[in-house]
Amino acid sequence: MTKASPATIAQLTSTPALELIDIVKEYPGTPPVRALDGVSLRVEDGELAAIVGPSGSGKSTMLHVMGTLDRPTTGQLRIDGRNVSEFGDRRLSAVRSQLIGFVFQQFFLIDGMSALDNVANGLLYAGLPTAKRRVAAAEALIKVGLAHRLGHFPNQLSGGERQRVAIARAIVHDPAIVLADEPTGNLDSAASEAIMELLHGLHQAGSTILVITHDRELASSLPRQISVRDGRIETDTSPSHSNDAGSGWPAGKSAPGHTASSQLLNRANDE
């Protein structure tokens, strides 16, 4: 509660893309597994951050909770300024359909569909008509550098290309945040680099992206690294670029974030 830097104050006045406040996730069992043990985290709009940590440290669990695919046992989750902790299935689905884009290690493309239709699926549950979905999908595929592969099916694409299609699907609806779980986990180093380059490019174009990886080297190329161990945040490099993120937004808008952010900073400073 002591060291409030100018950067912190700027943060508090903006609406973060994502905010976790003292999130605990326990899987039932004997004994129960505490996969997340009091995680607080704030991701500003326009950030590109890596979550690193050893296997079993709780990275995927954290990403699932952030993406509303799983409910925390306790704690609060805010996405794009909304407290979604109390949301039911329908509203959580709406959050996923409009505010979140997922990228998975296994791509999860639907085999019987062209790249274009796979990407268009990113808008399926937003209720857009097919034609509009396809136009947006084509634009997204062009953004990820696959303009020449629109009609190809997943089995006609390389691993790197498949992941590009998956990334296009994750950004086609212009989400508040893209959550990627080991996006390069199934790729060779050249393809991995290309994917990271693509993520950098999307970040520069304004996307907010959170990437899970256990590759420290890969993580070090990103502006921010959040290190997780045993369900807790171990270190978090200060978000350096977020000073301008909230410019123009009235102060006190996101007051609930205050305590959590301070705690987070304190914890980071304690290391």
Add this chain to the structure above:
Amino acid sequence: MSDGPRSNESRKLKPSKLRPADVVSVGSSGLRTRKMRTALSALGITIGIAAMVGVLGISESSRADLQAQIEALGTNLLSVQPSGGFGGGDGTLPEESVAKVSRIGPVERVADVVEMEQTILRNDVVNPNETGGLSVMAADLDLLATLNGDVSTGVWLDEAKASVPTVVLGSVAAERLAVTEVDQGPMVYIGGEWFAVVGILAPFPLAPDLDRAALIGKPIAASMFEAELNPSIIVLRTRAGSIDQVRSVLGPTVDPQSPDEVSISRPSELLEAQDATESAFTNLFLGLGAVSLLVGGVGIANVMVIAVIERRNEIGLRRALGATRAHIRRQFLTESLILSVIGGLAGVVLGALVTAGYSTAQGWQVVVPPLAIIGGLASAVIIGAIAGLYPAMRAARLAPTEALRAT
């Protein structure tokens, strides 16, 4: 993609939504990529519906054919016989009945036959007690015309032939006596005398008794066997629409003393009644069809459960893309419905083809009852809905993280 900060105001959260057209394409995508499995799992429904449509179609076609036959034979035929009750006398009607009946206004035609006590045998060496259930009757020359009957071979009796030992055989009688043609001058042995067969009749659907009769002329019956010519059966045609009126006065006309001892029937009604009784064959096939439908439904449920397990990742992905539980449920329910409706449509087509094939082979007109088509498709829809319910609920209940776990 927008640059710059977002806020609550910048983005209104709309509920997830799946357009109806998308429900269909999403619900059929799994089937389109697994065509062979789709075909095989729809087969049970196809067979069940085909069996039902086929059986109903065939029985309807046969009914239509019978109806057409009845129509052709005429529904305006009445038949008068002495009722077999006690005091019914000698089983004949008064001799002047025919003349009286012909004087009833709307009666267009009337004829009678007289049942003889003589027996008919193939020749003079067979045992005379073996009459083979055949009867000998003396017939009016008008009989054939009144019944709309026809000869299949040879000729009907005329004035000349009615006075000499000639005989016309009913279709069954000819068969029993092994007479198949008349050109070689076949002879039969009636009441100890030889008669020449001059004709064989086509079957009388309206008077099957006559199929088992040998018909001789009244004059020869009187002269050779000294028979009394009291009518055993009188048949008559009325003008269309007057049948009930004629029917009500027939009894008193024929036997004014005891009209109750006269039995009047309308042969076309008997035919219709016979048609209404469903054959055991039909019921058996309907039962088999129902069993096949049941098995088909279980098969679809089974395939759907497998599909839900196999496509866990897809379910997880769709949830990640914003599908609600209801959307997932709807997707798999739609898939199951499409599957069974495909089976149902194929079954209707197959059943119609079977009906067409069988009916054409029988020389009937082809009738596929619309009710069978509608019923077939409706049962396919119901089966699909029931079979898909449990798998769809299972898919919807699957937790997204569980579904996304690598398989």
